[in-house]
Amino acid sequence: MEQDRAVRTPMGRAAADGSPAHPSDGSRPAALTALRERLAVAPVERGVGTAATALSPGRVRLEVPLRPDLVGADGTVNAAVLTTTADCAIGMSVHSSVPGSRGGPTVELRLDHVGPVGAGARTLIVDGSVVHSDTRTGAGRAVLTDDTGVLVAHAVGTMAVDPLREGVPALGDAAAPGGGEAFDPVGLAALAGADPDGDPAELRMTVRGSMSNLRGKVHGGVLMGFAHVAQDRFQAAHGVAVRRVSCTVDYLRPVPLDAGELVCRSEFVRRGRRFWTVRTTVSRSDGKPVALAAGTGVLLAP
Numbered sequence: 001m002e003q004d005r006a007v008r009t010p011m012g013r014a015a016a017d018g019s020p021a022h023p024s025d026g027s028r029p030a031a032l033t034a035l036r037e038r039l040a041v042a043p044v045e046r047g048v049g050t051a052a053t054a055l056s057p058g059r060v061r062l063e064v065p066l067r068p069d070l071v072g073a074d075g076t077v078n079a080a081v082l083t084t085t086a087d088c089a090i091g092m093s094v095h096s097s098v099p100g101s102r103g104g105p106t107v108e109l110r111l112d113h114v115g116p117v118g119a120g121a122r123t124l125i126v127d128g129s130v131v132h133s134d135t136r137t138g139a140g141r142a143v144l145t146d147d148t149g150v151l152v153a154h155a156v157g158t159m160a161v162d163p164l165r166e167g168v169p170a171l172g173d174a175a176a177p178g179g180g181e182a183f184d185p186v187g188l189a190a191l192a193g194a195d196p197d198g199d200p201a202e203l204r205m206t207v208r209g210s211m212s213n214l215r216g217k218v219h220g221g222v223l224m225g226f227a228h229v230a231q232d233r234f235q236a237a238h239g240v241a242v243r244r245v246s247c248t249v250d251y252l253r254p255v256p257l258d259a260g261e262l263v264c265r266s267e268f269v270r271r272g273r274r275f276w277t278v279r280t281t282v283s284r285s286d287g288k289p290v291a292l293a294a295g296t297g298v299l300l301a302p
């Protein structure tokens with residue numbers, strides 16, 4: 001049986017043939033410039049305002065200016081900002097650690113919500129680092145702080161590493177997907193339509209080009225953000241204030257940009273005196289599930 005090869009050598013030494021720098025070529029200064037250029041045209045990262053400020057093999061730093069509309073009155077950062085930057089940072093840290101990586105999708109992502117930003121915070125800082133990678137898979141983490149040093153969230157994730165094939169474009173070489181529209185993290189909740197019959201367990205949303213990742217599929221962070229919206233509404237319909245603690249998503253199938261409508265269906269897994277856990281299945285219009293999300297919150301009042 002073929003053995004997976006653990007990646008011991010950091011990728012990105014200068015190419016002997018002098019070929020142009022590439023975002024996955026993490027040790028070359030020009031690789032950071034290449035990554036910045038890619039994120040500047042990626043619909044989700046452009047809409048959120050995500051910029052890469054540091055890149056080395058297995059490590060990336062992303063920064064997001066905290067515009068007033070991205071921070072709630074209680075200081076919590078918009079959930080889609082947290083989910084998309086965590087997914088991106090973990091993906092970039094894993095793939096920059098795999099020599100010649102073609103990239104690969106998120107298999108699982110868990111985000112722990114810690115709390116609001118500090119007084120006067122102006123920037124969200126997302127530090128991604130690889131934990132392990134080999135030629136098939138990689139795990140990474142992201143620590144999300146603000147520029148006053150306050151921890152806002154923490155994430156861990158598993159990425160698939162697509163098989164390396166000679167002559168196949170590597171991570172980030174494809175043209176910018178998704179057309180010209182940028183993703184609006186604040187508007188995500190408004191895109192999600194309630195069930196016409198008033199069932200709080202069901203929520204629908206039509207896929208748009210602005211939700212694209214660098215691979216031309218719906219961004220893992222957007223799917224997680226959609227599940228947050230569904231779970232917030234489901235819990236609100238049960239009349240109790242809940243503070244979100246964590247969300248874990250298993251990504252079962254890629255969602256193409258022409259997928260049409262996605263449907264979220266939520267149910268309680270735990271409805272305890274202190275904690276509620278809601279499982280949300282995100283399905284395509286043909287009924288096939290694309291993601292399973294489990295969100296846990298702590299009740300704020302009895």
Ligand SMILES: CC(C)(COP(=O)(O)OP(=O)(O)OC[C@H]1O[C@@H](n2cnc3c(N)ncnc32)[C@H](O)[C@@H]1OP(=O)(O)O)[C@@H](O)C(=O)NCCC(=O)NCCSC(=O)Cc1ccccc1
Nearest residue numbers: 087088091105106107160213218219220251252253254255
């Ligand atoms: C690949 C794997 C994770 C595992 O696969 P396996 O265990 O080997 O399972 P299997 O091969 O059986 O496939 C299962 C089903 O999947 C389908 N399918 C598979 N591959 C393809 C394909 N290439 N194209 C089309 N379909 C494909 C396949 O036909 C089957 O469907 P079916 O039963 O026929 O209807 C798969 O579950 C998957 O793609 N999940 C979704 C991942 C995802 O969308 N993550 C979030 C976005 S990533 C992101 O944004 C990160 C980022 C952001 C920013 C910056 C940087 C990074």
